[in-house]
Amino acid sequence: MTAPQIPDLDHLRRAYALTRQATQVTPLLESAFLAKESGAARVFVKPESLQWAGSFKVRGAYWRLTRLAPDEARRGVVAYSSGNFAQGLSAAGQALGIPVTIVMPVDAPAAKRDATAGYGARVILSEHGARPREEVAAERAAAIAAEENLVLLHPFDDPEIVAGQAGAGLEALEQLADRNARADMVLCPVGGGGLIGGVALAFRHLSPDTKLFAVEPQGFDGMGRSLAEGAIEPRPAGAATICDGLMARAPGAAPFAAVAAAGVTGVAVADASVRRAMRIAFERLKLVLEPSGAAAIAVSGKTVLVIATGGNVALADFTRHVGDA
Template structure:
């Protein structure tokens, strides 16, 4: 059996040294209001929604593109994504002068599709019908890669993507240290697992006492189930979630290996708790979060874990949501 690479601390630091020059430092918010509401000693929120292209994805995308050979960079890359990786990769490609093609499900949010083309990427839409949308999009991306000679990139199942996304965790650790603080608990959303793979490894190496929780939508908890059983599991096709960026049916090998190494545990949230978290983020933190970006905050506010007297870090992953969709969620899903 082939062993999946788990990036070392030196690997994470090497990636961060490169990506830090192309990304912006997102703040670490210290929310007394959330601490009072949850009973935590302190609640820190790291809004990666304020990153370039509206999410953490540009970190991993930029690092992955920097690892291309000169010939691969000249020809360009293709990947599939429901939106945030699409935007992150398109933005990174634009910055590095690398052509990017993105395959997106036809039901991906229009705001994310428009933003992706705005960064100069070519977008190819797929109609998945009753099939799992990531399977259809992935097959189309493979076909394009073969016929056009493009490098095929996976949005999360790649040790280099994991290493690049770790920058969010390393940055948060630097910010906590600057305040003479630490995190007893960490909440981070899980789609395919690229972000939490990198973040969990950063904390595993540098803050091993931190308990880490991966947050998934109900019905899409492939990572949680896989971690619980010790093998990668695929979730059945079921009802959709408003967390469109977290609807992967199974985790990637690379993120799964990282999370097992870091001892991450899985928890789930429902759509209503996510809508509530979006409202709280807007009213208390003045942050506009998309549903996927608010999932980790929903886990904290929903009492999924006892945080009494603890110092908590919440990674708010993205803010790519249209005004119309945001207001619909604020009205509890009603137009």
């Protein structure tokens, strides 16, 4: 099997130059409270929850759609997603005039389903029973692609998705430089690895001394396990977590290649820590984060950059998790 392409710095910069015209510059927030709590000198939080469609996903989705051939763009694309990639791809497709079909597990959060449809995508729900929901949704998306002659897109296992997501890291590097700061550590939530792949490459090229950490829920630490083994290792079956956006069975080959090349370390956090992180983000930073988006705030260090990845959470779910913190 051919080794996945690892985007170089020029590739990342070309993607960022285009996607920054269609995305928002999310702020870089400094938190004295988090610094004191963690013992860090400084803590910066980059809330990608404030990005279009509520997460960083639109960065990679937009770049990937611009890589389509004209006839592919006319036919449209299909992908599977539990929510945030669905919304990011749908928003990007709406902006570019490209038809989007999304296969979502039937138990994906209703707020994410509704938002995806709100961006004009066709949403098809998949029933997975006792099987891994990602596996069933992927099979359904592949079948639709074949039946309707649509381009099948993967939510994270794609070098172009990795390149597009790197914009969050390149933007953060610019913002840190404007504050005369350099991150000793970068903490990034990980599901399939598309974001940490891009962010890690950006920092490895431009801030090589920065330590990079992939933050995952306990029991869903496929990236951490894979990094420790030196090869992709699926997570064990039967685990549960409140971080519904970080439930990938295993990291993608393209993100894993990027992360391994960048020297990332895996860190697993408990749901209780994630709930507390959601509460801190709300009370101290005035950020409404979904569990998946808050995971990295549950870790501490020196001068730290935390990527808060998403805020697509229903009010009832948010209040339940925060109330349990």
